[in-house]
Amino acid sequence: xxxxxxxxxxxxxxxxxxxxxxxxxxxxxxxxxxxxxxxxxxxxxxxxxxxxxxxxxxxxxxxxxxxxxxxxxxxxxxxxxxxxxxxxxxxxxxxxxxxxxxxxxxxxxxxxxxxxxxxxxxxxxxxxxxxxxxxxxxxxxxxxxxxxxxxxxxxxxxxxxxxxxxxxxxxxxxxxxxxxxxxxxxxxxxxxxxxxxxxxxxxxxxxxxxxxxxxxxxxxxxxxxxxxxxxxxxxxxxxxxxxxxxxxxxxxxxxxxxxxxxxx
Amino acid sequence: xxxxxxxxxxxxxxxxxxxxxxxxxxxxxxxxxxxxxxxxxxxxxxxxxxxxxxxxxxxxxxxxxxxxxxxxxxxxxxxxxxxxxxxxxxxxxxxxxxxxxxxxxxxxxxxxxxxxxxxxxxxxxxxxxxxxxxxxxxxxxxxxxxxxxxxxxxxxxxxxxxxxxxxxxxxxxxxxxxxxxxxxxxxxxxxxxxxxxxxxxxxxxxxxxxxxxxxxxxxxxxxxxxxxxxxxxxxxxxxxxxxxxxxxxxxxxxxxxxxxxxxxxxxxxxxxxxxxxxxxxxxxxxxxxxxxxxxxxxxxxxxxxxxxxxxxxxxxxxxxxxxxxxxxxxxxxxxxxxxxxxxxxxxxxxxxxxxxxxxxxxxxxxxxxxxxxxxxxxxxxxxxxxxxxxxxxxxxxxxxxxxxxxxxxxxxxxxxxxxxxxxxxxxxxxxxxxxxxxxxxxxxxxxxxxxxxxxxxxxxxxxxxxx
Numbered sequence: 096x097x098x099x100x101x102x103x104x105x106x107x108x109x110x111x112x113x114x115x116x117x118x119x120x121x122x123x124x125x126x127x128x129x130x131x132x133x134x135x136x137x138x139x140x141x142x143x144x145x146x147x148x149x150x151x152x153x154x155x156x157x158x159x160x161x162x163x164x165x166x167x168x169x170x171x172x173x174x175x176x177x178x179x180x181x182x183x184x185x186x187x188x189x190x191x192x193x194x195x196x197x198x199x200x201x202x203x204x205x206x207x208x209x210x211x212x213x214x215x216x217x218x219x220x221x222x223x224x225x226x227x228x229x230x231x232x233x234x235x236x237x238x239x240x241x242x243x244x245x246x247x248x249x250x251x252x253x254x255x256x257x258x259x260x261x262x263x264x265x266x267x268x269x270x271x272x273x274x275x276x277x278x279x280x281x282x283x284x285x286x287x288x289x290x291x292x293x294x295x296x297x298x299x300x301x302x303x304x305x306x307x308x309x310x311x312x313x314x315x316x317x318x319x320x321x322x323x324x325x326x327x328x329x330x331x332x333x334x335x336x337x338x339x340x341x342x343x344x345x346x347x348x349x350x351x352x353x354x355x356x357x358x359x
Numbered sequence: 360x361x362x363x364x365x366x367x368x369x370x371x372x373x374x375x376x377x378x379x380x381x382x383x384x385x386x387x388x389x390x391x392x393x394x395x396x397x398x399x400x401x402x403x404x405x406x407x408x409x410x411x412x413x414x415x416x417x418x419x420x421x422x423x424x425x426x427x428x429x430x431x432x433x434x435x436x437x438x439x440x441x442x443x444x445x446x447x448x449x450x451x452x453x454x455x456x457x458x459x460x461x462x463x464x465x466x467x468x469x470x471x472x473x474x475x476x477x478x479x480x481x482x483x484x485x486x487x488x489x490x491x492x493x494x495x496x497x498x499x500x501x502x503x504x505x506x507x508x509x510x511x512x513x514x515x516x517x518x519x520x521x522x523x524x525x526x527x528x529x530x531x532x533x534x535x536x537x538x539x540x541x542x543x544x545x546x547x548x549x550x551x552x553x554x555x556x557x558x559x560x561x562x563x564x565x566x567x568x569x570x571x572x573x574x575x576x577x578x579x580x581x582x583x584x585x586x587x588x589x590x591x592x593x594x595x596x597x598x599x600x601x602x603x604x605x606x607x608x609x610x611x612x613x614x615x616x617x618x619x620x621x622x623x624x625x626x627x628x629x630x631x632x633x634x635x636x637x638x639x640x641x642x643x644x645x646x647x648x649x650x651x652x653x654x655x656x657x658x659x660x661x662x663x664x665x666x667x668x669x670x671x672x673x674x675x676x677x678x679x680x681x682x683x684x685x686x687x688x689x690x691x692x693x694x695x696x697x698x699x700x701x702x703x704x705x706x707x708x709x710x711x712x713x714x715x716x717x718x719x720x721x722x723x724x725x726x727x728x729x730x731x732x733x734x735x736x737x738x739x740x741x742x743x744x745x746x747x748x749x750x751x752x753x754x755x756x757x758x759x760x761x762x763x764x765x766x767x768x769x770x771x772x773x774x775x776x777x778x779x780x781x782x783x784x785x786x787x788x789x790x791x792x793x794x795x796x797x798x799x800x801x802x803x804x805x806x807x808x809x810x811x812x813x814x815x816x817x818x819x820x821x822x823x824x825x826x
Binding site: 181184230232233234287289290292293342343344345346349350352353355356357358 | 377378381383384385386389456486489490493494495496549556557558575577578579581650651653654655656
């Protein structure tokens, strides 16, 4: 319990320090595309730079540079998540959930995302508790719970206007809300099928993985490098995943776990 | 075994060598894929298919009363025909969720009494079945089917350790050899479910004797005592004897024989008061905490039999018994001093049940319920495994097909090479029972027919002084 509290406090602290709005990202990526476009244009096709050539073409046709960067960074973040899982032992709900939430954090900002998630989780827990008494069918119950979540998010967006100087949540996209709902659903499900402790651990793990993913995605140098060297990025991602995928040794957390099983 | 100087100084946490024995999660996931075929995994993941397969194969399972796939079938089901004593559960449920256990009929028609004394009505049961069908308890919310089966009557021996829920025994079987076992006891925290993740208690079980060894609660908290409700006090976690132990192991191995394509599997077995061991569930991705409550590594044990396979039921269990048995002196050791032995000792070798040894009657003596023969043994700390004369082994009935664990290639100090059978032997040295694997050699021309290797001398001190 103590550890969980500390972890939450830490995440909130990091999030506060690293407060981000949607507009900020857009601005920065606008900057970045200007530089990179120039570098990209010099390229001539020679077989090994097909991807780079393709990206130049796409950008010329009006594809958003930030979309391309995100598409290229997605597997990088997924690799980071799987590395943290198989080597360190940090677990979340699968690999896609933390990766998606990481992208969500780019939209909402970390603190904003955490507030949104807390709100959705609270509402869904409350409505579950209430709906249990009504003994409805399973799906109608979920629909009502979804309605409450929708209303709550709306309220949050409305309310955040008054705290605009602290955090601005008016720019939250519907996809962020949907992903946070998925995470909250996963939490309730795990609580039912496994245990409260497990659900807390996994949800916290997901958030931690997502935050580290978001932090990595935010590094401008990485964004540039990935956009300029898409072939290298693909190669490194494949090699890293092959290495991680063949690793059968211990995870860092298992040292503590199995330490108890060693006879003295 | 001698302690090297380095061991003393190096930190316990970072002595990575000691961690090699454990099966890690990363490796478990790989073995699960490599050892279990898609077909086998599909059967194991469905409780219904598992049950049907096992029932056909003659393995004990709680009897199936009814199974529904659709709401129409549910509506035509007549609950009032049931006598009570049944369990309603989802076919692809997970972690013991969504299970209602009914003990008997209630006072009025349409009322049922659950295990904890609470009432449910037929309406409640119908509603619960609808929820299961809608996928409330299945893994990904997919529609599921309902299973109604007979309730297992808990073996009275287990009643002392639990208030609600049924304790079960998890046996991990690999290549038809039992690898490790634990007793899982539901607690208040686990809400009556025998699932360590939810906070149940797990007690490691010695494969040779069926006696508990160490304990954990939840996924990692080591416990030393549990509450005994009959004696109304805390008792040690070690020393609880599981009844019908051999049958439990047999049932576990039989699962692998009946369901093909399962090379690495955790079998959950309950002991019914009347019907003995029954398989509740087969788990293709068994948890790894079993290593903590046994304080032993699965990996090391799996390596030991990597190129062997249980030839048959008998052989698989014999292998487990003699290769993975605990030395029970450990708990005695704290009270007693380490025992000193002479280079030449008399040991008492157990004669297998029902075998008539080819010896004079006077040589066979009784020790408790066992028949034993006294044999002169020489201590040889230079040898790892103990060794026994072929003729003597034959005479004692130890060299039968069933008792040969495997054959090993040995090289003697004179450079001769040959294949020697390794057999399971139980003997007593200075009153300590030792169950071990012994290789069979030609010691015809030697005076001592038994050589004690250092593997079986743990906890003994060899004194060269003549007495």
